[in-house]
Every structure is written in structure tokens, then in C-alpha cells.
Amino acid sequence: MKKYFLKTFGCQMNYSDSEKLESVLESIALEQVERIEESDIVIFNTCSIKQHAEDRVFGYVRNAKKLGKIVGLTGCMVRKTSTQHFEKDEKDSLLKKFERIDFVFRIEDMKSLPELLQEYDENIQRPKISFDELDYLNISPKLKENFRAFVPIMTGCDKFCTYCIVPFARGKERSRPFADIVNECEMHVKNGVKEITLVGQNVNAYFLDDSTRKTLQRQTDFAILLDEIAQIKNLKRLQFTSPHPRHMGQDVIDVMVKNENIARTLHLPVQSGSTKMLQKMGREHNISRFTDFTKNLRKAIPEITITTDIIVGFCDETEEDFQETMKLFNSEKFIMAYISKYSVRKGTIAGDKMKDTISLEEKKRRFELLTEKLKEVLRKENKKEIGKIEEVLVDEVKNGIASGKSHRGRTIRFPIGEKNKRFIGEIISVKIISSESIWSFTGEMM
Numbered sequence: 001m002k003k004y005f006l007k008t009f010g011c012q013m014n015y016s017d018s019e020k021l022e023s024v025l026e027s028i029a030l031e032q033v034e035r036i037e038e039s040d041i042v043i044f045n046t047c048s049i050k051q052h053a054e055d056r057v058f059g060y061v062r063n064a065k066k067l068g069k070i071v072g073l074t075g076c077m078v079r080k081t082s083t084q085h086f087e088k089d090e091k092d093s094l095l096k097k098f099e100r101i102d103f104v105f106r107i108e109d110m111k112s113l114p115e116l117l118q119e120y121d122e123n124i125q126r127p128k129i130s131f132d133e134l135d136y137l138n139i140s141p142k143l144k145e146n147f148r149a150f151v152p153i154m155t156g157c158d159k160f161c162t163y164c165i166v167p168f169a170r171g172k173e174r175s176r177p178f179a180d181i182v183n184e185c186e187m188h189v190k191n192g193v194k195e196i197t198l199v200g201q202n203v204n205a206y207f208l209d210d211s212t213r214k215t216l217q218r219q220t221d222f223a224i225l226l227d228e229i230a231q232i233k234n235l236k237r238l239q240f241t242s243p244h245p246r247h248m249g250q251d252v253i254d255v256m257v258k259n260e261n262i263a264r265t266l267h268l269p270v271q272s273g274s275t276k277m278l279q280k281m282g283r284e285h286n287i288s289r290f291t292d293f294t295k296n297l298r299k300a301i302p303e304i305t306i307t308t309d310i311i312v313g314f315c316d317e318t319e320e321d322f323q324e325t326m327k328l329f330n331s332e333k334f335i336m337a338y339i340s341k342y343s344v345r346k347g348t349i350a351g352d353k354m355k356d357t358i359s360l361e362e363k364k365r366r367f368e369l370l371t372e373k374l375k376e377v378l379r380k381e382n383k384k385e386i387g388k389i390e391e392v393l394v395d396e397v398k399n400g401i402a403s404g405k406s407h408r409g410r411t412i413r414f415p416i417g418e419k420n421k422r423f424i425g426e427i428i429s430v431k432i433i434s435s436e437s438i439w440s441f442t443g444e445m446m
């Protein structure tokens, strides 16, 4: 039996795709191994969000070839370099570009992988299941953990934020049929899954096809889907990532209020506290729209926590613009922010047409100041958590300490008094007793 090693880079969408890829590879009796050295075939599911992410992949490819492996590439790097049709000539040019790589395939073409691999080993079996007619989004994933699942509801992006490569890498927005998503979620819950995360580049740009919309006789789309899935019996926690502020409205808040199994934490990427910068970034939302939404959300669900993404040092960002972001951190009290220093990405609108005006030193300064602001806010906010009782979904047990995330997205560790793993995948009531570090708490079982 041939053995494969699969390495995934990037966002949860890529991880979700990889779980489907594993199903396809298992259908042709390939065995997954944890160490590259033990494999015959190596596949990299790539991310192209930053140049640095691509450079890392090339490093891994070089290493795999040194070890004498057959190496394949899929994911965002593949799409970015090709055009609409993925014909032989384009494959050849990709292979030339990624010298040392043996084969490439678009992620949505994963169902043709068995055929592709037969070129390298004629003993590779035909798949037991036929994937031919299937949209790849409907391929059943091989779940990494039996208590949680990532379910794609859409893919692609039509927003073309000026700094972002995703629309070029992932293509246009495409939503999955409503019934397919609901059926997949029901199947996971029936199999014991407790937490479902709906994933997509812009989850709340999800749209229903016309006939489904007519049948449901309702007007908004993502909120309908969220409501339907939240009502699946025995689904303990439902979350989604990433939504775009532009599509966030009262309908989503109402569904969250109605369904308590929807996590009381929301990742809502704002990118900057300055409306001027948001315009320059092509974000299609502004700060007052963002803060109006969070105000309404907090009014409806006071215990909600919010996390975000920020870029510092984007083209022409002035000190005043940056201070607007600092101010936003004071008022929004984010419990986590993924802060990145702007770096030029060729092939994006900003990368090709705007000047990278802020020096690296200045970007670093802003990054550090904002990180410190985040910590300062958290130190104060964390004190308010002591004594609260939270429901923790345990995902790790090490040396008698269990850890996992609460319904409000906080990491909590607590002693379980024994070193067994039977707690993994269980939801446990835990009282927070101290703030272990800025990013996590210690607690005790109730």
C-alpha cells in the first residue's frame, strides 16, 4: 500500500478541503502517515495570502524532493498562477514554474486525483466511490476529530480588497446548495459531532439559489441557513468564519439571540480603525457601520466576545489613521486581534498599483504599540471573567490538565485529576479561578 503525507497551510477553508482530500486518497487505498520520511507521495495544500507563505512551501518542496518523494501541489498557489481553464499547457507551465514538483491540481479537481496518481503508480486502485458527478464541496470529509467539523458553505470572494490575493486565488464567490449543507451538518451531528464551524472566504455573502429562496419564502440568506443549522437537535455549538462586516445585519443578530447554541464569540475582521484606510483597502464598509453593528450585537447579547484582523502600515497610513485603530481597540475591547504588518503582494491591486510608503521600522512600531494596547485592554477585561462559569469543549488533555474553548471563545485549562483522555470531546462546566496568561484562564470543574 502506498503511503502519503499531506501538509496543509493557511485558513480553516484549506483545512476543511484537506479533510475531503483525505477521503479521496483513502478511497484509493492510500495510507496517511504522520512523518514525511515514511511517505511515498507528498501533497502540499497551499496558501498564497503572503509571499512568505509561498516561500515556506518552496522550502518544504525542496526538502521533500531531497528525500526522493513524489511531490504534488494544490490549494491557492495553484489557482493563482493559472487562468480560467486548467488545460495541459497550463499544467506544463505550472510545473515549469514550480520546478521539482511532479504534479499539480486545483483543489476543486481533487476527484481526478486517483487518475492523476495512476500515472505514477499503476497499482493505485480505482476509487471505491465514484466522485465523478460530485461537486468537490460535497465530498464527505475524513474528520480529524470526531467531536467537531468544519463545513464549507461557500467558496471564493468577489470583494477584491486591494491588498488581498484571495479573489485571484480562489475565484468568484460560489455558494453550496442549502439542502446539501444542512444534510451534511445533520450527518455530522448524528455521528456525534458537537461543534460545527461553517467556513468560507466570506461566509455571510452566502446566497440561496432562487428556487430554495422561493420555497422558504424568506429574503435574507446567511441568516436563514444559520437558523436552520442551529436547530439541528443535539448540535451543541455552532460558529462561522469569516464574515464580512458589510453583510452583517440585524437578521444575523436575531438568529444568534434565538439560538443559544450559536457561539457567543464572533470573529469580525475590521482591518483598520480609519474609514479613510478602509476605503483605500477597498473594504466596502466603514467604521461607523462596524461600530453600529457591534453596538447592536452587544445590546442583544451582552456576553458576546469579538475578535478581529488588523493590517498596520498599509499604503499611506498616517499616524492619525493609526491612532484611530488604537482608539477602536479601546472602545471595542477585542479579546484577540490577528495583527499583521502590511507587506506587498504582487498580483493584488495594492501590490501592483499603490506605493508601499510606510517603512518597515514604522510598521514594526505600530505593530508593537497595537499589540501592547490589545494586552492592556485584555488585562482589564480578564479580571471581569474571574468567578464566571463557562461551558468548555475539551480538545486536549495533557498531564492531567484539560483544555479547550468556552462558548465565548476563551481558552480555559483545568485539572481533571487523572491522565486519561476520556474528557476529549466533552463539554464540561468550569469555574474560572484565575487569568493564567493574557490569552487563557485556569479554572476548576463544577
Ligand code: SF4
Pocket: 157, 158, 159, 160, 161, 164, 165, 166, 167, 201, 202, 244
Ligand atoms: S473580503 Fe477582502 S480580505 Fe476577505 S477574502 Fe475577500 S478580498 Fe480578501
